Amino acid sequence: MAVQNISESVYVGMCLKIGTPQQVASRRDIVDSKEMLINNEMLNNPITVMLSGSLGEGFRLSGSDMDYMHWPNNHRVIWDFSQVHFYNTQEHTLILCDSSESPPGFTLLWLPLEETSHMVMSACVRMNGMLCISSSMYREVTCSLVFPGSSPHGPCGSGSYGSLEYDTAHCFISDFWPPSASSWIDRCHSWPPPHVVNDIIRNGCHFVAIGHKLGNHTGNEWRISFSQAEYKLVCSMNHTQFLTYGLLKLFLKEIINEGLRDEDKLLCSYHMKTTVFWAIQQNALPRWCPQNLMDGFWVCFKLLLKWVYEGVCPNFFIPENNMFLSNIYGEAQKTLFTRLYRLYENGLALLLHSPSIRSYIINVLCNPRLVICTDEHTLISEVEVDENIFDEVYANDSIYTLDLHECEKNLHMVEQLLGLPLTQYHIVMLQKLTATILQRTAFTLHSMYTNTGSNKQLYIVDKVACRFVKLAAKFGFVSDMLYIAMYYYKSFRYRDALSVIDTIKVKLAQPYLMYDSHVDRERYTEAVGSQSLSTKMRQAVAQNIKIVDEIFYINALIPEQQSSKQNNVFILFIPPHVLLYMLEFLCSRHVDTMRAQRTLDDLQVLVHHDQGQLVPVHLRDISWEILGICQQITGNLQAALYSYQQSLRQDPHNRIQTATRQRIQDLHL
Template structure:
């Protein structure tokens, strides 16, 4: 139980985790509010509720009217493109521009079939800032010490055939639940502008992204599963990456966690078994590296480490993971530079405010205060609460100089979140 308490102090209590998840969804609505054409999705670690170790801020954005359809006859809207699979590249696709919607991004194959090039898409899309540079599928830029990755994506109007087996495959331990699976299929997926590096079509292909599905799965985890994932990430950042930089990434750790939870009993995932849960996940990762095959959780045919792990580095990686597996968790935390006895209530409280809400919420409050229609449907009390919430989030430096009870802090955040969410529900009804 002591390791559970230690990791809870380090990565957040269950209440704080739930608040983070609420804030993720709130932030998404705030960013999308007031712009009927642009829709934002908070993805990556921050979107999933992970706030430690620090990570980049990943956002996906798409425009209304753009969508990927499965068949040409379904392309009835001006922004529709048709998905075409690529032989030998599971998890990637081509987008056929059957309606000539994107002429500046189109290239034709040897048969004259026009497809939207992912590389041209990134070059011609309007970047979120002038100082952006292209990094993978994203435009990346920095604001102070924070780095943002923004990907311009296209939503799919269907669940892709190549991932249909994921819906119906046998799950002897009931995870994810039927309702979670239905929610994921309902939300579908997106395509992001980056191709398979092993394909001659790399510059033109798109990757099928299940970021929203992964966020739904992460939000469905119990607290022990969440702590286990954070411990896997910490081990990666502090130990594995130092020996093998760029070989294993957090996404592989998340995939490892998903497969492990799916194949183990729910009775394993309790506070008393946290160290055992971590070791079982390491065993799963060990098997992936041993076989040089880390199958994508939704598309198992897609081996995500085939270009990362090879016969040269495989054995050293296996030795490192075996050593971590044989080390007790408290010693791992010590190796990672994390103390085993921490009193971090103030730090945990500050984690809530470390989310990059500052500009989004501040701008949204001004939108609320300056729009007369909104003034007609909300009260001065709600506006006041929103302003207090903004000052609360912006007052990182001020807050750190005062000692505020954790209970009062939690009540303040919950109160403000609920008021803000209630406001947006009423605004949606007014529209």
């Protein structure tokens, strides 16, 4: 009974730490919506992009990297020449896979026709009279394609974007399931279900640019990647199985690898995932439910311990691929086994060393008769669920194109996607993406025709652009109304902008507004409780404003946009209240100087005295900067200097320091 209570208590803790079933489902659907849009065939994008790894699977653990896979749509890997007839060779470059000289799970990739893109050709070497795509050379060529300045890390280009770490893997895709993984199909008797198996096989596999350390052609070999299949397997888990996987990830990070140098960390999250896959498929636990979460964890830990003892970790899809072969052997293997066995001897008490889990075990040990409710609706309130969903929507709200034709195709694509059977999470994400596309289209139109169009053209374009930013405000967050004010300011309609600003002020001052994890739960529930996510987003949620580097919304912020771009950050993030005051100040200067001074005073009070409620701590750099810009415009150079100096002392989230230092120099004090 005690173990069952501990299991239920840890289940609750893991739901709060990792997410309830609803939260995890919403994360996956929101990411899925974005990928359905950016990867749609109608857009004719040359590259497909997929979020993989922990974030793609639905985890939001601190310290998780953003892992992306990119592959060219006009290249396909085939396993033998009989598969050539499935393709039009005018449209696809075919790559032949040859695993005959490689360890299990790895392969060489040949170009039979020796015709491909310049980028792929530059990564080719000649072997036995044929062109072979070298994995090491391809890594080098593609490392910094997505994010300039990335450094090689395994098969990826790695670095940081703002405060987030990323890994981008450029790979190739095969539409066919690998022959070496055919045994996996035969093993799928009880899990995953047949429709998942069929879906996995139908989607083939990928090849990432890294060879086996002990292979004959390490620098040229490619690893067969089952990332897409693994994502589908994780999605087919029930929530207890998913939390078991999450618990193993925490166990690895907070206990096994705690205090170790990176080079001494022999086990990784992929090993944890593999143990869960095998444990589920082998029916190691008859029933996975909250009451036996600890049993599930223990089954997986024992399996891992067995693998370390034997020095064999069989890949889930190609068991002949021993994933311990190159690093867990000899003295390192013995040391790791000893370390794990000592933990094993402690029994479930070993989890008392985990800061994330400890309190949930202690609660039960101190209150053995504690009754624990594992129903997700009692674990987390509607307000908390909404908060997580809207943060997720905001994080995935990015459209990369500025081409008007592409914007048009994106809008048409959204229209088509809305005809599919979608969840509420799909719909709210597509709604926000629509708002963003409309905003980008409006500002792009304005910049294209301002200096080149005739008066009649300008009038028509302006009318269309105005309609777009107003329409976007009806789809997006409350804070999206600021784009209307920015558009009016950019087109010199200061009174119109101030009228919109007055409306926004009222909306941002509502007591039920949700912003940056600050919300009056009772009032929020009274105002929009039980409404659709779409309604909640439009009426009761504000988010920070994204100023993308390709569009100059406000000329006064151009140096900051250029500074962040130079530092590989392509978006400025500005608190809505700070931007509101900046726009009010800039517009009022032209029509009401008294109002301009009052607004500047309000902005100063906000930036100086806010306790993280309206000016998030990580955005104080841009907030102090904007205050300094406004002070400098009025001629108060000493105050501007102080503000710029304060900006330099903050967390450099927006990477605007170059602009700040230049502004200080330009003061000539």
